[in-house]
Amino acid sequence: MQVTETLNEGLKRGYTITVTAAELAAKVDEKLVEAQPEIEMKGFRKGKVPMALLKKQFGQRLLGEAMQDAVDGAMNQHFETTGDRPAAQPDVKMTNEDWKEGDDVVVALNYEALPAIETPDFSGIALEKLVVKADDAAVQEALENLAKNAQNFDDKDGAAENGDQVTMDFLGKIDGEPFDGGAAEDFPLVLGSGQFIPGFEEQLVGVKAGEEKTVTVSFPEEYGAEHLAGKEATFDCTIKAVKAPAEAKIDDELAKQFGAESLEALKTQITERLEAEYGQASRAVLKRGLLDALDEKVNFDLPSSLVEAESKQIAHQLWHDAQEGVDQHDHSHGDIETTEESDKFAVRRVKLGLLLAEIGQKAEVTVSDQEMTQAVIAQARQYPGQERAFFEFVQKNPQMQQQLRAPIFEDKVVDHILEQVSVTEKEVSKDELQSAIEALESEA
DSSP: OEEEEEEEETTEEEEEEEEOHHHHHHHHHHHHHHHGGGOOBTTBOTTOOOHHHHHHHHHHHHHHHHHHHHHHHHHHHHHHHHOOOBSSOOEEEESOTTOOTTSOEEEEEEEEBOOOOOOOOGGGOEEEEEEOOOOHHHHHHHHHHHHHHTOOEEEOSSOOOTTOEEEEEEEEEETTEEEEEEEEEEEEEETTSOOSSTTTGGGGTTOOTTOEEEEEEEOOTTOSSTTTTTOEEEEEEEEEEEEEEOOOOOSHHHHHHTTOSSHHHHHHHHHHHHHHHHHHHHHHHHHHHHHHHHHHHOOOOOOHHHHHHHHHHHHHHHHHHTOSSOOTTOOTTOOOOOOHHHHHHHHHHHHHHHHHHHHHHHTTOOOOHHHHHHHHHHHHTTSTTOHHHHHHHHHHOHHHHHHHHHHHHHHHHHHHHHTTSEEEEEEOOHHHHHHHHHHHHHHO
């Protein structure tokens, strides 16, 4: 077996691999010897079939396997010898297409190698971590929002207005006949909430408790239930109560509605939640600062194939971001041309991705089974009722597993680096932190 270099420019590599006919024949014999003990053939005991007969019977079939094994073995030996790591799947092509049994096999191997990356000196990197405390004003604002969400209503005398809650029984009819799903008892409806189809709530403004009211509306043409779409319907409504919004009270009773024992306990929970949110935002800013510092500090050759693929993906995303009403997975528009902007982002992403992967590998950073399970559970929550199907999908899909593993690995590598750089804390306001986050989003 012979390997001859044909290309060595930057990270691009090319080789010709020649597997001789004798080596192929030896591979076939090796496979036959391995299989011989288990082969049965009429007229011979198991494992006693002569090699010549086996070769005549199975040799042609095993030749293809032997050829593939020989080429794969040569490639693996080459990568082990050179230390090269292909940036993507190598391009392997047989060059003598008129090959026939008894000829040597000549294969062209081409790939881009991953660059050699030196771990930078982290001690010279200085970062600033923004720290925000959950002050009384932020806690009070959160309490007021909770009180609004837990809106209560008190009985009122007089006619219903927008914002009031009307409790009623109703029966819906089309052409004088009741229809499925068109009836309810003691149904609470806040007027102006838009909970019912257009025109319904407006006709209840002015009703009083004890009144009966017939509401006439038309279902929208695009209504979900086909048997109702576009049809006119009447609803016979019996008004049982009219209630006005009660003043929102921030007290122990409100706290109990949200699972806390007291108002003070709820305040503690809110403080912890707010500071966790601030901490998450602060980490995003800190991580960006670290990546910016690494981007400036490190430079090495990048595989053009990775940069081109990344730029195409970014260009696709930028195009979709500029469109309205186009599904992210809609590729009917065809290929989207890359731009200077997409190329710039691609260079940064590929460089930092390779750098973090190298640092993580040298530091022996791994993602545990428990961390992967937690990631799958978190992702599965986005598909209520289909969690089991999602778990099974992930188990059978290595690409999806990698998509879930990659951000966990990256964050663990970032944590590893942050332990070695200089980080000082700076206390800022919530608004200052928000401005920093908005700056990140505008540069993303």
